[in-house]
Amino acid sequence: MIMIKTENLSHIYSAHTPFEKVAIGNINLEIEQGAFVGVIGHTGSGKSTLIQHFNGLLKPTSGKILIDGKDIWENKQQIRQVRFDVGLVFQYPEYQLFEETVYQDIAFGPTNMGLSKEEIHNRVIEAMEFVGLKEKYAKKSPFDLSGGQKRRVAIAGVIAMRPKVLILDEPTAGLDPKGRDQILGQIKEYHKQTKSTVLLVSHSMEDIAKYTQKVLVMNHASVFAYDTVEQIFTKSQEITKMGLSVPQVTKVFYQLHQRGFALENDVYTVKYAANEILKLWNQRGE
Numbered sequence: 001m002i003m004i005k006t007e008n009l010s011h012i013y014s015a016h017t018p019f020e021k022v023a024i025g026n027i028n029l030e031i032e033q034g035a036f037v038g039v040i041g042h043t044g045s046g047k048s049t050l051i052q053h054f055n056g057l058l059k060p061t062s063g064k065i066l067i068d069g070k071d072i073w074e075n076k077q078q079i080r081q082v083r084f085d086v087g088l089v090f091q092y093p094e095y096q097l098f099e100e101t102v103y104q105d106i107a108f109g110p111t112n113m114g115l116s117k118e119e120i121h122n123r124v125i126e127a128m129e130f131v132g133l134k135e136k137y138a139k140k141s142p143f144d145l146s147g148g149q150k151r152r153v154a155i156a157g158v159i160a161m162r163p164k165v166l167i168l169d170e171p172t173a174g175l176d177p178k179g180r181d182q183i184l185g186q187i188k189e190y191h192k193q194t195k196s197t198v199l200l201v202s203h204s205m206e207d208i209a210k211y212t213q214k215v216l217v218m219n220h221a222s223v224f225a226y227d228t229v230e231q232i233f234t235k236s237q238e239i240t241k242m243g244l245s246v247p248q249v250t251k252v253f254y255q256l257h258q259r260g261f262a263l264e265n266d267v268y269t270v271k272y273a274a275n276e277i278l279k280l281w282n283q284r285g286e
Contacts, residue, residue, distance in 0.1 A: 002066075002069070003031055003032060003034075003035070003067065003068055003197045004065075004066070004197065005029065006027045006064065006066075007063055007064040008028060008063040009028075009029075009062075009063035009064065009065060010025050011024050011049055023221060024046040024049050024050050024221050024222070025222055026063070027063070027223055029216070029223055031197065031226075032197075034195045034196070035197055035214055036188070036191045036200070036211070036213045037197075037198070037215065037216055038199075038201075038202060038208035038212035038216070038229070039051065039200065039201040039202075039218070040201075040205065040208060040216070040218070040244060041217060041218030041244070042243045042244060045218040045219050045220065045221070047201055051201060053065050054086050055086035055087070055088050056072055056073070056079045056083060056086075057088070060073070067085060067086060067164070084113055084163065085163055085165065086163055087163035087165065087166050087167065089154060089158050089168045091169045091170040092174065093151065093154030094142075094147065094154050096154060097142040097143070097150060099142070101140065101142070102133070102137050102141075102145070102153050103138040103139065105142050105153055105154075106124045106127055106153060107160070109157055109158065110124070110160050113161060124160055126159075126160070127156035127157070127160040130189070130193075131152040131153075131156045131183075131186050131190075133152050147175065147179075148179040148182070151175065151183060152183065159190065162194075163196065164197065165196065165199070166196055166199070168187065168199070169201045171183060171200070184200075184207060188211050205245055205250075206247050209233070209247050209250075209268040210269060214226065215229055215232040217232065217239065224242070229268060230268070233247075233267070236250050236251065246268075247268050247269070249267055250268050253267035262283070
């Protein structure tokens with residue numbers, strides 16, 4: 001089943017002016033329900049413009065966006081519901097916190113959905129659990145929390161709406177390695193438990209390789225590739241030429257493959273690399 005579909009989707013900034021720029025052009029894409037997709041691309045590739053179309057923040061210059069089979073702009077009055085169905089967490093989302101307590105901030109979205117107090121409470125507690133926030137933080141001011149905790153509150157606020165699609169734009173930007181791993185691990189667990197569609201925009205190819213199932217590569221306002229992680233990393237040289245960095249272990253195995261070693265050239269994690277080396281070792285031992 002297809003959750004997100006675009007048909008000849010284009011967006012032009014400052015159209016019919018000297019500053020006209022094609023941000024995305026003629027995008028045809030199908031993202032499956034329940035997929036965990038990494039979105040990568042150099043600055044200006046169009047990835048941020050693309051994801052902002054998925055929940056109606058931007059309207060196409062031409063083309064269509066279908067979410068769960070429905071054209072989101074067919075009825076403009078339904079666009080509010082689209083933003084409940086497709087939750088978008090911006091980069092540095094903690095800057096969007098504004099309520100007096102953590103509980104109120106997380107409850108903001110569900111409250112606007114017109115849910116009962118009981119349902120709102122259940123969703124707030126559930127969302128806090130997903131992002132690893134203990135209930136004791138519910139009555140605290142979000143502005144008294146650490147940077148990582150604020151990030152969790154902001155993500156929980158979107159999760160509490162139980163969107164069909166969760167999109168996160170660089171959710172770990174500015175965090176230390178421990179904080180980054182914790183949040184990405186929690187997002188992966190959220191995906192596993194809810195079976196929802198998750199899109200993770202990141203500049204870290206290591207994170208994309210470790211956490212996602214499929215990868216969407218944007219380049220010069222168009223889709224360069226959309227495929228499984230394994231297949232994407234067979235294109236490591238092409239990706240590198242775009243100005244993107246592939247995992248170090250992928251570079252090493254590509255060079256080994258080029259030098260005639262019987263190793264796969266789509267290696268993208270250390271665990272995968274270890275298995276390949278052991279397999280080659282055993283073959284030579286025989």
